[in-house]
Amino acid sequence: MSYEVRLDIFQGPLDLLLYLIKKNEIDIYNIPIALITQQYLETLEWMKSLNLDLAGEYLVLASTLLLIKSRMLLPDDSPEGAGEDETGEDPRQDLVRQLLEYQAFKEAALDLDGRPWLERDVFKRGSYPDLPPAGTEEETIAEVGIVELVDAFRRVISSLEKEELMQINSEKLSVTDRINEILERLREAGQVSFQELLEGGRDRRRIVYTFLAILELMKLRMIKAYQTGPFGPIRIFPAVEEEPDGA
Template identity: 40%
Template sequence: MNQSYYVKLDAFEGPLDLLLHLIHQYEIDIYDIPVAQITEQYMEYIHTMQQLELNVASEYLVMAATLLELKSHMLLPRQEWQDPDEEYSEDPREELVQRLVTYRTYKQAAQQLGEMEKGTNQTFMRPPAVLSGTEPYEPVQEKTLSIYDMIHALKRMNDRHRWNEPLETRVKTGEIPLEERMTAVLETVKHHDNGIAFTQLFVYPSRSYIVVTFMAILELMKNNDITCRQEESFGELYVFYSLGD
């Protein structure tokens, strides 16, 4: 009996992380969140994750319910939720905003500590050397990609092309071995010195093929065999072969 191909990704950090990603991506003021817009975008991500049978933790669904409730609340005329006996009535978004601000503070602190640790690990001492005829090295600044950027790229691919065959409700185990797909993706990327568009790695319009290809890309990135770059928000993602250190 075939079992479903169920994917668990450690890269998902939680619903607040996804909300912060959306706020940054759409350049939204965290203190004045357009609830209808953020709810719509959040639900699109959840739908895509479920469609690909990624492991959507219950906390994502709880946040989805919270956003939908908040959206319905905000759609009411202001006088229906404002206490007439008070000059000031708490904004229904206030609790969510405070949670996001607190989460962002801790996230930024963790990132700074991570950068400090990384910088320390890359510090080496060596005797002075004379370098002549060389150009000063300027590191290339690239947009840091998250798991949500990858999911968004998949969603855009789906919206543009639509899968022609009826999608199975379950992805069957063993239909496409992950290791085999990883090898194929790596070989494809190796033959493109200037990188290959992320969408070009998804040749066949079947859910099993798309899910396993997506997982293969994530595993290869985790192993530092390939890198994925995006020049700007909403731009095309490109996959490059990693030459190593």
């Protein structure tokens, strides 16, 4: 079984660049382009060696850096007339502006994170049902097999209106996306119901993809499904406790 480990070290090329600037204690208005370009490319190599899926945007910024570097190396030998417009224009200016803008939003994001979130730090009355006290429930909870799942799947499909089935949906969907989404929701909430997974856009394709994702996850033994009785809601749990390191 192959696990794809996603290490979100950097939020993108600008984030990486800001990190390098901070690490080297560089004045953002006067970036030594040669040094930063070299370190940037080295980091990309390192990320590649870790098998991280490098987004194309990282390479775009790499080429921008190389372009700026070459423009700064070139002597200003442009013809008198044309050169005049360019005087004083630092080739780094656009990049610096972009970096400062990104930095401002990065700070704004941290600021949002620091606020008292509803349902994380503060709670209103009755926002979520309380957990039933352990051991009081006499419900028999049975692990769900393929038959019950297919049954639930059929019921959802048949409950769709005909016109909903006709809907043309250009939304790009993939089973992988749904798998990641289900795993993320399980990480967040600890459990999720079959019904909840289908909420938000009850079109046929989405339901089919969700179903395939659940089947795939069960096959990989990454989730377990339980039901409290015939036709009861099916709840999905992670099969194993996640290790803190994700190792």
